[in-house]
Amino acid sequence: MKKIVIIGANHAGTAAINTILDNYKDCEVTVFDGNSNISFLGCGMALWIGDQISGSDGLFYSSKEAMENKGAEVYMETPVGNIDFDKKLVSATTKEGTTVTKEYDRLILATGSLPIKPSIDGMDLDNVQFVKLFQNAQEVIDKLKVHEDIKHVTIVGAGYIGVELAEAFKRKGKEVRLIDVANTSLSGYYDPEFTDLMDENLRSHDIELRYGETVTKIEGNGKVERVVTDKGSYETEMVVMAIGFKPNNLLGKDHLKLFANGAYEVNKSQMTSDSDVYAIGDCATVYDNAIQDVNYIALATNAVRSGIVAAHNACGTPLESAGVQGSNGIRIWNMNMVSTGLSLTKALKHGFNAAATDFEDLQKPAFIEEDNEKVKIRIVYDLDTRRILGAQLASNYDISMGIHMFSLAIQEKLTIDKLKLLDIFFLPHFNQPYNYITMAALQAK
Ligand SMILES: Cc1cc2nc3c(=O)[nH]c(=O)nc-3n(C[C@H](O)[C@H](O)[C@H](O)COP(=O)(O)OP(=O)(O)OC[C@H]3O[C@@H](n4cnc5c(N)ncnc54)[C@H](O)[C@@H]3O)c2cc1C
Ligand SMILES: NC(=O)c1ccc[n+]([C@@H]2O[C@H](COP(=O)([O-])OP(=O)(O)OC[C@H]3O[C@@H](n4cnc5c(N)ncnc54)[C@H](O)[C@@H]3O)[C@@H](O)[C@H]2O)c1
Numbered sequence: 001m002k003k004i005v006i007i008g009a010n011h012a013g014t015a016a017i018n019t020i021l022d023n024y025k026d027c028e029v030t031v032f033d034g035n036s037n038i039s040f041l042g043c044g045m046a047l048w049i050g051d052q053i054s055g056s057d058g059l060f061y062s063s064k065e066a067m068e069n070k071g072a073e074v075y076m077e078t079p080v081g082n083i084d085f086d087k088k089l090v091s092a093t094t095k096e097g098t099t100v101t102k103e104y105d106r107l108i109l110a111t112g113s114l115p116i117k118p119s120i121d122g123m124d125l126d127n128v129q130f131v132k133l134f135q136n137a138q139e140v141i142d143k144l145k146v147h148e149d150i151k152h153v154t155i156v157g158a159g160y161i162g163v164e165l166a167e168a169f170k171r172k173g174k175e176v177r178l179i180d181v182a183n184t185s186l187s188g189y190y191d192p193e194f195t196d197l198m199d200e201n202l203r204s205h206d207i208e209l210r211y212g213e214t215v216t217k218i219e220g221n222g223k224v225e226r227v228v229t230d231k232g233s234y235e236t237e238m239v240v241m242a243i244g245f246k247p248n249n250l251l252g253k254d255h256l257k258l259f260a261n262g263a264y265e266v267n268k269s270q271m272t273s274d275s276d277v278y279a280i281g282d283c284a285t286v287y288d289n290a291i292q293d294v295n296y297i298a299l300a301t302n303a304v305r306s307g308i309v310a311a312h313n314a315c316g317t318p319l320e321s322a323g324v325q326g327s328n329g330i331r332i333w334n335m336n337m338v339s340t341g342l343s344l345t346k347a348l349k350h351g352f353n354a355a356a357t358d359f360e361d362l363q364k365p366a367f368i369e370e371d372n373e374k375v376k377i378r379i380v381y382d383l384d385t386r387r388i389l390g391a392q393l394a395s396n397y398d399i400s401m402g403i404h405m406f407s408l409a410i411q412e413k414l415t416i417d418k419l420k421l422l423d424i425f426f427l428p429h430f431n432q433p434y435n436y437i438t439m440a441a442l443q444a445k
Contacts, residue, residue: 003027003103004028004104005104005108007107007251008112009076010303011307012282014061014307015304015305016110016314017067017307019307019308030073031073032100034077037134039060041061044056044059045164048141049172050168050169079092085274106315113132114246118215120217125218127147127223130241131165143238151175153175153177158178162178163186164332165242167332177236178202186198190392191343191378194339194378215227247283265294266284266285270306270309272284281307286323288324289324289410290389290390306321327340327341327407334396335396336397336400342389344380344390355445356379356381357440357444359443360436361432368429374396375393376393379419388409391403420442422437
């Protein structure tokens with residue numbers, strides 16, 4: 001029996017565990033997780049806080065029991081404290097204080113990421129919240145229920161989590177302020193032509209936007225009373241920190257090769273610099289097809305795919321990841337935005353001789369008078385190689401499926417010219433004969 005130990009049983013770990021248990025009967029699987037729950041979908045946190053779903057039950061898709069039923073030995077609330085990589089031993093302490101030591105043939109690290117905590121004064125005040133775990137969301141919801149005096153919430157970080165939570169707190173009837181060091185929301189994913197639309201959307205729902213400001217301290221008397229930035233001081237009763245994640249590399253940082261931000265560097269088989277150790281999900285790097293190099297992109301989708309790849313390799317079936325494009329999407333009130341690959345801003349920063357081609361039109365012919373919304377598209381490409389580097393779409397219409405084609409285009413190194421005469425079907429219920437993808441591609445220089 002091959003002994004496989006998996007540390008971390010959230011999205012990446014769960015995908016690896018299920019892949020092994022479903023496909024390889026000759027493996028002995030031991031799982032450790034420091035938390036009390038498995039597979040919490042953080043993407044549902046804003047929906048839960050904003051009362052758009054009835055509760056948190058549907059936000060889990062696996063459990064200790066489900067894994068045990070398939071044959072795994074699962075230790076919950078049992079953080080691994082040490083790995084002896086030479087002797088191939090993992091040691092963890094259970095909630096009751098017992099030490100469990102397990103030997104492995106192959107180890108899969110799925111320890112995820114931790115929220116970035118700025119070192120500023122006031123972080124330990126009451127009502128300074130982080131939003132990563134199920135327990136974090138539960139705490140926010142409980143506080144809003146119990147403390148009716150929390151009328152104003154300040155969110156630091158206008159990335160994906162911050163923007164989604166701004167809507168959620170507004171739906172809860174709170175006054176909301178969003179602070180970011182960047183000059184727009186979602187600056188890591190979209191160009192200003194798109195983020196301007198989102199910011200207009202946020203402003204029109206009375207979200208106070210404070211961009212280009214850095215929080216220097218949080219003040220209060222036991223609990224939060226105000227946030228102070230390099231440009232002003234603002235009264236508030238709750239501060240939510242959402243300024244990104246850092247890879248959780250505590251267990252392997254002194255043994256394994258690390259990427260610039262500390263993530264475990266892996267090859268396309270998810271193998272680390274130690275050939276018996278794999279790393280998956282938010283604690284590991286990805287191969288980014290847009291820049292054609294190793295990168296760090298923390299997404300649940302990457303976590304799941306990397307878990308499947310590592311599981312097969314750890315069990316002896318060679319399988320390589322196709323790489324990723326960082327495809328992502330967001331819906332705030334009725335506005336949908338999706339992107340993949342590089343924005344023009346990012347492409348230029350990466351040194352590409354990049355250009356963008358834009359088009360805006362109705363989704364369907366103008367004679368369709370109902371359920372027909374404007375769509376804005378940008379395709380980013382390399383003027384030297386003609387390779388498609390990224391795409392962005394925005395609309396009140398659900399254009400989410402459109403981005404997958406661009407994801408594949410980037411993965412397969414397609415040129416912008418190949419898109420120009422692509423066979424795209426037409427039916428007035430869906431789109432236009434001169435549809436915006438064709439039109440944007442035809443206009444490329
Ligand atoms: C609010 C929010 C919304 C999000 N929305 C989306 C979305 O819409 N789409 C999307 O693609 N992504 C989204 N993400 C990102 C996504 O949740 C992460 O990319 C994903 O959780 C990564 O999964 P993971 O299993 O690699 O790591 P994690 O989810 O971080 O899990 C790591 C696990 O390892 C365990 N662990 C860590 N150290 C130890 C140890 N020493 N011993 C034992 N166990 C340990 C932890 O307890 C945890 O269970 C969101 C994240 C948040 C917080
Ligand atoms: N819809 C989705 O796909 C979705 C939803 C939520 C989260 N996620 C993923 O989860 C991860 C974490 O999300 P996130 O929103 O925390 O990260 P993020 O990278 O999306 O956003 C972080 C934001 O914080 C800002 N920032 C950084 N340091 C700051 C500081 N000191 N003060 C003020 N602002 C600061 C950045 O400019 C950025 O806008 C990301 O990888 C994200 O893609 C995805």
